[in-house]
Amino acid sequence: MNDPSPVPSPEQSDQSDGEHLGSWKEIATYVKRDVSTVQRWEKREGMPVHRHVHAKRGSVYALSSELDLWLKSRRAELDGESSNGASGSEQAARPLSSPYWKWIAGIGLLCVFLGAAAYIKNRQSATVVPAARIDSLAVLPLQNLSGDPSQEYLADGMTEALIGRLSKIRHLRVISRTSVMRFKNTHDSVPEIAKALRVQAVVEGSVIRESGRIRVNIQLIRASSDEHLWAESYDRELRDALSLESELAQSIAAKVAVTITGEEQTSLAKARQVSPEVYENYLKGRFSLSQSRSEQGVQQSIHHFEEAIEKDPAFAPAYLGLATAYESLSTVLVGAAPPEIRAKVVNHARKALELDPDSAEAHVLIAITQQQEWHWAEAEAEYKLALQLSPNEALAYDKFAWWFLCQGRTEEALSMARRGRELDPLAVSGTTIGWILFQSHRYEEAIHELTTVLAVQPDDVDAHWYLGFALIANGKPGDAIPHLEKAVTLSKRSPGTLGLLTRAYAHAGRRADALRLLAELKQRNQRAYVPAGAFVNAYLGLGDNERALTWLERAYEEKSNILQWIKVHPYFDPLRDDPRFSDLIHRVGLD
Numbered sequence: 145m146n147d148p149s150p151v152p153s154p155e156q157s158d159q160s161d162g163e164h165l166g167s168w169k170e171i172a173t174y175v176k177r178d179v180s181t182v183q184r185w186e187k188r189e190g191m192p193v194h195r196h197v198h199a200k201r202g203s204v205y206a207l208s209s210e211l212d213l214w215l216k217s218r219r220a221e222l223d224g225e226s227s228n229g230a231s232g233s234e235q236a237a238r239p240l241s242s243p244y245w246k247w248i249a250g251i252g253l254l255c256v257f258l259g260a261a262a263y264i265k266n267r268q269s270a271t272v273v274p275a276a277r278i279d280s281l282a283v284l285p286l287q288n289l290s291g292d293p294s295q296e297y298l299a300d301g302m303t304e305a306l307i308g309r310l311s312k313i314r315h316l317r318v319i320s321r322t323s324v325m326r327f328k329n330t331h332d333s334v335p336e337i338a339k340a341l342r343v344q345a346v347v348e349g350s351v352i353r354e355s356g357r358i359r360v361n362i363q364l365i366r367a368s369s370d371e372h373l374w375a376e377s378y379d380r381e382l383r384d385a386l387s388l389e390s391e392l393a394q395s396i397a398a399k400v401a402v403t404i405t406g407e408e409q410t411s412l413a414k415a416r417q418v419s420p421e422v423y424e425n426y427l428k429g430r431f432s433l434s435q436s437r438s439e440q441g442v443q444q445s446i447h448h449f450e451e452a453i454e455k456d457p458a459f460a461p462a463y464l465g466l467a468t469a470y471e472s473l474s475t476v477l478v479g480a481a482p483p484e485i486r487a488k489v490v491n492h493a494r495k496a497l498e499l500d501p502d503s504a505e506a507h508v509l510i511a512i513t514q515q516q517e518w519h520w521a522e523a524e525a526e527y528k529l530a531l532q533l534s535p536n537e538a539l540a541y542d543k544f545a546w547w548f549l550c551q552g553r554t555e556e557a558l559s560m561a562r563r564g565r566e567l568d569p570l571a572v573s574g575t576t577i578g579w580i581l582f583q584s585h586r587y588e589e590a591i592h593e594l595t596t597v598l599a600v601q602p603d604d605v606d607a608h609w610y611l612g613f614a615l616i617a618n619g620k621p622g623d624a625i626p627h628l629e630k631a632v633t634l635s636k637r638s639p640g641t642l643g644l645l646t647r648a649y650a651h652a653g654r655r656a657d658a659l660r661l662l663a664e665l666k667q668r669n670q671r672a673y674v675p676a677g678a679f680v681n682a683y684l685g686l687g688d689n690e691r692a693l694t695w696l697e698r699a700y701e702e703k704s705n706i707l708q709w710i711k712v713h714p715y716f717d718p719l720r721d722d723p724r725f726s727d728l729i730h731r732v733g734l735d
Contacts, residue, residue, distance in 0.1 A: 647685025
């Protein structure tokens with residue numbers, strides 16, 4: 145490095161340049177820092193990292209001799225940045241007090257910079273291809289580097305919050321939390337993940353909790369080339385977490401060069417201080433809710449959300465969390481009492497909207513509940529409001545598809561579900577499409593969709609349950625039984641799965657097993673609430689249509705979820721000529 149000629153390629157470097165470090169990871173290991181830190185040092189502190197351009201993609205490399213010189217010359221500044229102390233090669237690289245060695249280090253550093261400048265000048269003389277704008281990205285689960293597994297909720301919560309803020313940008317497609325969490329702790333490469341999620345860029349990073357402070361390292365990577373477009377570190381008080389979320393979202397939006405309206409900019413910038421206790425209770429609630437489909441897990445999340453609201457009654461996210469938790473309780477896979485629960489869903493969602501009118505998710509929750517209450521026009525209006533606020537909200541398309549299905553508009557339902565899958569290919573997977581195809585009497589297609597889901601997600605309880613429906617309807621109850629038995633286990637013997645397994649046993653000729661499960665449902669119903677839909681499926685499977693009609697009437701009284709599907713559900717076909725069933729369709733508002 146005695147002249148200002150362009151920096152040599154790795155192939156041209158000789159042993160006199162020291163060790164060749166051929167990736168960000170190797171460079172970070174050499175200086176005993178993480179990748180985000182060395183990328184920041186390269187961009188902001190002039191660390192000598194070189195780029196070697198290949199035919200299809202670029203790569204980075206560094207020479208240990210140059211790094212040693214640079215570390216010596218920058219010791220004071222780096223000590224100021226890393227006040228917690230240095231170790232390893234950085235400790236060994238403390239500048240010598242001799243003016244002679246300072247002079248030598250300065251000359252070496254000057255050579256490095258002159259060489260880098262010449263290299264950059266030569267590169268700039270080549271054709272410059274402007275970077276394409278990024279209009280789709282995924283925020284991968286931030287890593288918890290606190291050294292404390294109990295802090296996992298903080299990393300997951302920050303991930304979800306960042307996704308939520310970025311999702312408000314109309315011209316940016318952002319993958320949902322449901323999808324990205326499947327890549328937590330994955331060994332897949334960024335291009336592989338991006339291909340699965342169909343995005344142009346990926347955000348990844350880490351979170352460190354140190355007492356009342358949090359440190360976030362984050363970077364933006366172009367998926368096609370694995371090129372690091374931007375990296376930054378943030379150190380904040382925990383009470384400023386909401387402001388940090390806002391700052392992160394604004395920085396990412398600026399780097400992807402997406403068009404943002406003034407209203408969206410205001411929404412991104414919206415933040416306020418929140419006490420660490422409130423923020424932690426909220427994040428623990430979201431974490432508990434995401435980790436469990438059981439009533440116990442949902443109740444635990446409700447406890448955390450209520451604690452957050454008790455400490456800060458104006459904290460909108462906690463109300464939205466409560467509404468989401470109660471909506472989970474209203475499903476047959478969990479089995480709480482729908483009339484009481486639904487009122488809480490709507491009340492908390494409306495409170496969240498009062499505090500944050502831009503919440504598309506709150507409108508979706510209200511729409512789901514209005515649909516379950518057979519307020520069809522009101523539900524439709526809420527879905528449309530959600531999509532006006534967030535046109536790329538995959539959840540809204542997913543649930544709106546169900547509304548169309550209830551009306552018997554199956555092709556429109558499939559169109560909505562497929563649009564949701566385009567926006568978020570894992571969150572809106574074959575489960576929704578498989579369910580629509582089953583309700584449309586297209587059993588083979590439904591089986592294909594749901595089997596495809598299970599090939600990738602073998603523990604998806606919804607996929608096992610829906611596949612059980614389709615296999616029974618297609619005359620294959622024996623094939624349905626293993627899937628339904630697994631659904632029973634995964635859902636911790638939820639009433640809905642037990643009712644459908646009763647039907648499968650009955651159709652497969654295992655009547656004694658069917659009656660045993662029916663007895664279990666009856667015993668549970670004496671101790672606690674069991675949704676009527678579980679008994680409807682059980683009695684229809686046993687061929688007892690009279691008792692099935694009796695339980696359908698009870699389902700009407702409790703506004704059971706099963707009656708949403710009364711117009712199209714194949715299992716109701718044996719009852720369609722009965723005047724009592726026709727009257728029931730009329731009362732539900734679907735005739």
